[in-house]
Amino acid sequence: MPGPSGTSKTRKAVAKRFKITGTGKVLRRKQGKRHILQKKNSKRKRALGRACLVSDADIKNVKENLPFGWSNCGRQPRPRPRNGRTPHSLPLTGYSSGETVGA
Numbered sequence: 001m002p003g004p005s006g007t008s009k010t011r012k013a014v015a016k017r018f019k020i021t022g023t024g025k026v027l028r029r030k031q032g033k034r035h036i037l038q039k040k041n042s043k044r045k046r047a048l049g050r051a052c053l054v055s056d057a058d059i060k061n062v063k064e065n066l067p068f069g070w071s072n073c074g075r076q077p078r079p080r081p082r083n084g085r086t087p088h089s090l091p092l093t094g095y096s097s098g099e100t101v102g103a
Helices: 012-017 042-049 056-065
Strands: 018-020 026-028
Touching: 012 018, 012 056
Parallel strands: none
Antiparallel strands: 018 026
């Protein structure tokens, strides 16, 4: 919800309850793991502890209340060398005698 004069602010209550993944999906906690746990079996309590996705009907409301959480979603990863080695681990070559230095 935008505030006065069109400024957008993050709703802190929403920010504490939802997490935005790197691909733009919204995660939430499941309800039912606060109290009255004796009658629930272990498998059910473990399942309640895992995060799940927010339904498509509610994503719009979450996005309106978290205006700054979507800036890096879906960004391209940094390019990596094809051989999987970083430039710092490559041996130094190019000397006339063909020796490698620093390897």
